[in-house]
Amino acid sequence: MGLMRRFSNIFKAKASKTLDKYEDPRETLDYSYERTLEMLQKMRRAVADVATSRKRIELQAQQLQRSAAKLEGQAKQAVSQNREDLAREALTRRQAIATQLTDLQAQHDQLKAEEARMVEGSQRLQAKVDSFRIRKETMKANYTAAEAQTRVNEAISGIGEEMGDVGLAMQRAEDKVAQMQARSGALDELMASGALDDASTSSDRLQAELDRGFAEPAVEAELSRLKGELTGGGTTAKQLDAGQPAEAPAPAQAPAEEERR
């Protein structure tokens, strides 16, 4: 037997088992209707789960994008300071983030497609539920045992099939969400460890070195200005010396200290 027939037979056998059959077909109709309502609720929750999972991925991607932008800035800063080593480090880290982002994007697209299918699926199920409700009432109203059996059976196996189908779709969505959650968790850990993240943890050192690169020349300049003022007989030094006998230059600190007293 071909795959198509085997798949059909097993699917239908499983689907018909999902619904209990009662002696009175009218009861079976009511029971089946209740089950479709439950299924619709479950389906809506599953859609919400997929959406939550998708949003989490979006947040992670934003976080990674911020890190990448920051590292890019740091690399530029490093290049302007002629610190190729630091630039290289920043770019290496940015590269790792770019790889993660590509993966995340692929997962995001998958989830988005899954979500769209689930939404369509729940709309189809909603349409079936509505039509089944009307149909079962009509069948119950015009119930005659002789003809009911076939018509009821047809409606019930139709609705059972739909439930089996929705069940498979939900199973698939649940699997995807579970995979995605595992991945998201791993990525969160990776980010927390600082392997990917920049400023918050490991690249503090990178930033500190860059800051030093900017600060050091400025500090040097300040230092030489101060030195120049004190040793080269700058105006400040003269003012401080005022009132003191013009002797041999005293140690720079001494006059200032006397002044304060």
Added chain:
Amino acid sequence: MIVRISGEGQFDLAEAHVDELNRLDDDLTKAVDAGDEGQFKSALEALLASVRTAGEELPADWIGPSDLVLPSPEATIHEVREVLGDEGLIPG
């Protein structure tokens, strides 16, 4: 003949189209037996495309059983094997 594509909906097909489906089903069966995921994907897509073009999609509120139920376009060999369950690949 009513054919359901899992996760997609039901289609009404002329009985005469069943030969074409059987032919496409041979390719699909071979792919699953070989465990070749790539071959499976293309064989499944060919089978489903044939149903979509030859058949007419039934409205969402139509309720009735299908003569054939086909795996969803996203199905994998693994998923199909899971549905087949205990029966495995070689039916008794």
